[in-house]
Amino acid sequence: MAMTITEMYIEAFKNKTIGTEYTRAEIIKIMSDAFGVAEGSILPSDLCYNSSNKGIEGNGKPRLFLKKGRGLYEYVGKDYDASKVNPYEFGTKPNSHDVIDVKDDVTFPYIISVLNECFGKHMKGKTAGQGWYFRHIDDEHMIWFPKLAIEKNGAIVPPPDSEWLNIISEDGTRIIEEKEDDIRSGMVDGEGALPRFVFGRTWKPRVYKFLGVFEADKERCRKGHWEFVRISTSIDLTEYQNDKKLIDSIDNFYDYSRKDEKSGSDENKALFDSDSDEGYKKEIYETCHEILYSGITEDISVEQSAEALLKAVKYNLKIQSGALVHHQQVTHFENVVKKDRKAIGKIAKQLVLSNNDEQTFNDLIKITGKKYDLIGFIFFIKDCERYLPVRSSIMDGVFTELNIPFSMSGKCSWSNYTEYITIANEIRESIKERLHRNCELLDAQSFLWTLGSESFKDYLTKGKHSKLLNKKLNRKEDAWLVQDIKEATDEVSIVEPKDAGKPVKRKQPKYVDGSRTYPRDRKISLNALALAGYKCELDESHESFIKRNSNVRYMEPHHLVPMALSDEFEYSLDREENIVSLCSNCHNQIHYGKDADKLIRTLYEKRKDKLHSIGIDIDIETLIDAY
Ligand SMILES: [Zn+2]
Ligand SMILES: [Zn+2]
Known part of the structure; x- marks a missing residue:
């Protein structure tokens, strides 16, 4: 019986070492050496756990690779545990960024993903971003995608696909662009003098990394040598997202189509x-x-x-x-x-x-x-x-x-x-x-x-509308968080929460399979557990075990005011002030136990002032109802 392409992949890679990185060309070579398959039918991204948005669930097909950047794949094998893979990492993200900041180490797989996700463009196809290496993004700014230099045999040289030597200083504040036989002049006059948003392309992995906003340092520029200095480390992207209005309308439409749903109904009501x-x-x-x-x-x-x-x-x-x-x-x-x-x-x-x-x-x-x-x-x-x-x-x-x-x-x-x-x-x-x-x-x-x-x-x-989020999905998200914390090996040193005791605007919701939910930040939960000294806040004497990887007592984070109520508040519920540390027995009891409301009351009394300080005011009856 003829083998399917997927079976050929499995066969061709079965003796390869897990964790090895391959370029697309190398994968094509391995496949054509083994089976003489035509190049056009070898599409490694189809077999990636994190490619497009079919990563986690997949379509029942086995997968073998993790996509690491453009044309670069890590062989991880068909038994890879893909539960932690972010399916959006190399696809479209459901939420656009509001602010992009150098400190967040933001990377994008393609020029087009920068243009679409950050600047509200609607370009389709990976090649549509070409020709954007240096262009106007609006009347006052240029955007620049320099191909950053690489190290080769101890020397700093241009990457194989460029003649330009683009070097960024170690502290990230300066970019030098050089080419010996450069004949261009006026590179930093006219349009070139405008501030530029810079996304530098790294060679391995091949991604575009946000480097900041730069301006020409004219004093130091001469033919063949151009220098740019960083003038800002972040961009507020909200004004570029001209589809914000549309996005808001889609959100409102979503709420509207669910307005008659009773709270907690999990029915996936038809949207259209x-x-x-x-x-x-x-x-x-x-x-x-x-x-x-x-x-x-x-x-x-x-x-x-x-x-x-x-x-x-x-x-x-x-x-x-x-x-x-x-x-x-x-x-x-x-x-x-x-x-x-x-x-x-x-x-x-x-x-x-x-x-x-x-x-x-x-x-x-x-x-x-x-x-x-x-x-x-x-x-x-x-x-x-x-x-x-x-x-x-x-x-x-x-x-x-x-x-x-x-x-x-x-x-x-x-x-x-x-x-x-x-x-x-x-x-x-x-x-x-x-x-x-x-x-x-x-x-x-x-x-x-x-x-x-x-x-x-x-x-x-008139809309005084109840916008309760899908409870089942929220329970799932809570479970994922607990699972994540269970396996966490991060060193946690207690940090005074950022903006402690002050309200913080809530994040944008995200959508999972058409249902809306709010993201949870694991770092905040880890910090909340540390702040509680890894003790059960219902009774400090409750026993738990010591975690294998991090030497602290195992506790679970619980959002006292459930994240599912996020729409009801202007401010974030994902705050240390709202997260209590519970032993796993108490945590289960508060969600599923018969007398859960007693536990909720106890915790509420302890936390209500703190909740008030972060802008969350809720009475105890409403809170109990929400469980
Ligand atoms: Zn919980
Ligand atoms: Zn307990």
């Missing part, structure tokens, strides 16, 4: 019309598409074709929950058909039997007038994966709301329609990224439609 019980648009599509494609064939007369199209258009009025074309436009269309059945029939045949869509669109305008909703609907029922219904009057307001410079009212034309579809597809990508779930083109339309609805606007203005 097309996957909800009232998936009426999808139903209209399916029925009308069927009417068109069974009613119109090569050997059906034009008169009958006109009838089929009319029948499909009229069908949408039958839907109680909301017709996609207003009945006035339907009546108008009916009259047009009566007047010129043959012409409409010809257009109907062209619609169904050809792909000459632009022509069909223009023919429809000619015969029906600029009836945008009607024509949009006719295209939608042709193919819902490529076309959408239109409600120009509603959509205009939505686009304004989202800061998208686009409008539809009175602009019925093929080019306006295709632009609308393009925008909807971009929004669809944003929804996918933000909510980390699938989203069809029609779902993007439902999203826009919802944003324009009165009840959504009501919700936003």
